[in-house]
Amino acid sequence: MIKGDLPRDDYREKKLQRLEEIKNERKEAGVGQLIFEKEMFNQLQAMTNAGVWTFDTQAMTFHVSGGIYEVYGLPQDQAVKYEDFLFNYVVPEDTWVVEKIRQDVMSNKQQVTCDFRIIRQRDRKIRWVQSSVFPILDDDGNIIAMTGVTMDTTDHKNKEFEKSLEELNSMGEMLNLLGHHWKQPLQIITLKAANLAVSHELKKEKDTSLLNALNDIQESARDLSNTIQEYRKIFITAPEEKNRIFDFQQQIQKQFMDRQEVMEKENIKYYIQVPQNLNDFSTPHTRSIQRIFGELLDNAIEAIQRNTNRIKQREDKIIFRVEDYKLGKKIEISDTGGGILDGDFWTVFKPFYSTKQDRNNTGLGLFISKMLTNLHLQGTLELGNNDIGGTTLTIYIPQIVELHS
Known part of the structure; x- marks a missing residue:
């Protein structure tokens, strides 16, 4: 044995000890990375107001993230069932949408995204959500699970609603201005046509075609005025x-x-x-x-x-x-x-x-x-x-x- 060398058994024990240390270091690093990734995932969910769920079609088990509890307004300790998310938490008129999503994923084996309304459980208010569902396939192409991301889109829907109202009101104001500018010319046209019709009626020989034309002019002017008023009623929202x-x-x-x-x-x-x-x-x-x-x-x-x-x-x-x-x-x-x-x-x-x-x-x-x-x-x-x-x-x-x- 060369001076400075360790006995073979001691060397082997030292090597195993070092390998164990490396293993523990990697394990700790891995756990730390998982904790970091989980924290980042939770922060991402909080920022997007979204949740993730997975349904194992073979074991019939259902797993959800914390974001799902928040979106649906559920207590964190409440046990959840897949059927509840399909039917009990969805606005009854929209259950067919959720069922159609499930059927489309199962039959087409492709991602499906759709909007529907839920009843948030903590305050019983209706909320709009968007859900994207993805099939998970085995090597033979059979669906073994479905996973989905569900996001609360109520704020986005509200903005769309506000934008629609603004557009309608803008069109109403434009029609109101248009009607104001057209009012006097239409009145003049109607009055002139009426005067011509009266003057012609006083003549002994009457031109029927001329009278009909004058009546058509008056009727068209009235129709145009009425149409503008109808559009104003439609586009100006109270x-x-x-x-x-x-x-x-x-x-x-x-x-x-x-x-x-x-x-x-x-x-x-x-x-x-x-x-x-x-x-x-x-x-x-x-x-x-x-x-x-x-x-x-x-x-x-x-x-x-x-x-x-x-x-x-x-x-x-x-x-x-x-x-x-x-x-x-x-x-x-x-x-x-x-x-x-x-x-x-x-x-x-x-x-x-x-x-x-x-x-x-x-x-x-x-x-x-x-x-x-x-x-x-x-x-x-x-x-x-x-x-x-x-x-x-x-x-x-x-x-x-x-x-x-």
């Missing part, structure tokens, strides 16, 4: 009121009374079906609901008026039905206006869509109604043909209507 009970029976009756003259002229009957035991419905959006009801009722009346297949023996009618539906109300407005073609279902809610020949029609009624239902009421507006020879517009409004507060 501020909402404080939360109060909405009386469906009274409000619907008022809408029909406002249109009683035209309905009697067209021999259109109406029926209001509101159960006496209907649960109270409180909302700060009374004006929006009134406006939606008015637009949809006008749409039903005009559908009956333009129906070329009206049968004299059959009663033309409009049925307004309200019922409790999950957390809110379902309102159905049915008419006998002839229904709608399959190809039009995708276009009726687009702005400026209209099948009506009336010059005063703006083609914005259904578009505005859908926008107000979605943004103000957090509800949905759907359209379908019915079995009484027309269409049924169905509105779903959740009881909790405080997205914009």
